[in-house]
Amino acid sequence: MSVGHTAVTTEPVVSCGGEDCGIREVLDRIGDKWSVLVVVELAQGVRRFRELQRAVPGISQRMLTLTVRRLERDGLISRTVHAVVPPQVDYELTPTGHSLTHLVRALADWSAEHRDGIAESRRRWDAAHPDSGIH
Amino acid sequence: MSVGHTAVTTEPVVSCGGEDCGIREVLDRIGDKWSVLVVVELAQGVRRFRELQRAVPGISQRMLTLTVRRLERDGLISRTVHAVVPPQVDYELTPTGHSLTHLVRALADWSAEHRDGIAESRRRWDAAHPDSGIH
């Protein structure tokens, strides 16, 4: 039974060798499809729901709602409801959320610096492995 | 039968308001479940397939294979096959891959600094919104 096979526990665990520990938590939040784009937009100032949706073209109402809820839950953005008609809700980065923008900036910088090299590497790899199915 | 990415779906669109542009590409790579952990382990030196799998406890053979293939395709790691029995394959960060570790470090630092505050914020939010279904 399970010879030479480390116990496949039911724990999620991850346990990170010694460098990680917590990285996954961040990636689980900002690694999703929309959070970063919302944060980037809010880095420029206060935004209403509709404004956010226009600023992030591809996003659906549903996903914008879910995204801002989760960011609010994590304390990265604040949500302010104004008792007016028509309704108005403002979203704004918290100090914590603002600190995230530095990270996002680093991400953007790294991306800008290496995107061409990566694209080139992909072309070479795809040419060398025509039917790999990797993407 | 390599399904090979039929064009059925999804232009990225995104078009990023002016700050982003490329961030999504990076997150599509390192934002997945395992890439960062593999990079973190390889930051410490050359590793064989089995060593990587042991260093990242939760990962399956399948996902490790897919992860290293994609990282190799992007030019972030190199793969060296030794003609011996039993087979031996070494993985190593390329210079580009190494530059990524700085970003990962920044991620880890930010995470370490804010994880408590985030956890606290989540507790407060969950207490205030008992059956929101958000996570």
Next chain:
DNA sequence: CCGGATCCGTACCGATACTG
């Protein structure tokens, strides 16, 4: 030891319709 191939559940996400 290093994978590739297959089956399959689930979580994510988009589209749509409806509410206050």
Next chain:
DNA sequence: CAGTATCGGTACGGATCCGG
């Protein structure tokens, strides 16, 4: 305007078996 509710497709990831 700012959401909520529901449905359905798809892509991701885990388990397992098989091969070099």
